[in-house]
Amino acid sequence: MASVTLKGNTIHTLGTLPSTGGKAPEFQLTKNDLSTVKLSDYExxxxxxxxxxxxxxxxxxxxxxxxxxxxxxxxxxxxxxxxKDLPFAQARFCGAEGIENVEMLSDFKDGNFGKSYHVDFSDGPLAPLHSRAVVVVDEKGNVLYTEQVAETTEEPNYKAALESLMNE
Structure with missing residues (x-):
């Protein structure tokens, strides 16, 4: 169980993120067209x-x-x-914002991504949504970088995440 905060109040996730250097857990998530995608599809x-x-x-x-x-x-x-947003909401956001360089994926069907990556909140007002985190994976499925954002209302460290790709 990891402790983070939401507006300064302590809340918890199911556990810790996958270990750097280890294999990233496989997952199945839903794309905006309602098709299923797996991590191994991006190998x-x-x-x-x-x-x-x-x-x-x-x-x-x-x-x-x-x-x-x-x-x-x-x-x-x-x-x-x-x-865990519905794919329809994700698609609407991307359309309104002109988002074209990322893929939006939903864990709404069974929540297994949140469980296997241990990012689900286990308590607090946002349970069982995902906590804010970043995981960077190399071409072979190995974890290069992780960040469990300590304060949920703050943004992740984009620079550190992207630099992990340069240090590979």
Whole structure:
């Protein structure tokens, strides 16, 4: 169980993020067209998992915008923005914002992504949504970088996440 805060109040996640250097857990998530995608579908590309509670909050929306901007500059790298938002809401957000450089994926069907990556809140007002976290995975599915954002209302460290790709 990891402790984070929401507006200064302590809340908990199911556990800790996958270990750096280890294999990233496989997952199945839903794309905006309601098809299913797995982590292994991205083998051969570097993958940034931008994980957050809901695209309908300002900080989450900003993380999608920022990674969308950064992703346009990255070679052989895909940014996956993951929440439990319905695919319809994710598609509406991307359409309204002109988001084209990231893929929005939903964990709404069974929540297994949140459980296997230990990012679900286990208590507090946002339970069982995902906590704010970033996981960077190399072309072979190995974890290069993780960040469990300590204060849920704050943005992740974009620079550190992206620099992990340069140090690979």
């Amino acid at each position: 051969g590309s570097r993958v940034v998992l931008n994980i957050f509670p809901s695209v309908d909050t300002g900080t989450c929306a900003q993380s999608v915008r920022q990674f969308n901007k950064e992703a346009a500059e990255l070679d052989n790298t895909i940014v996956l923005c993951i929440s």
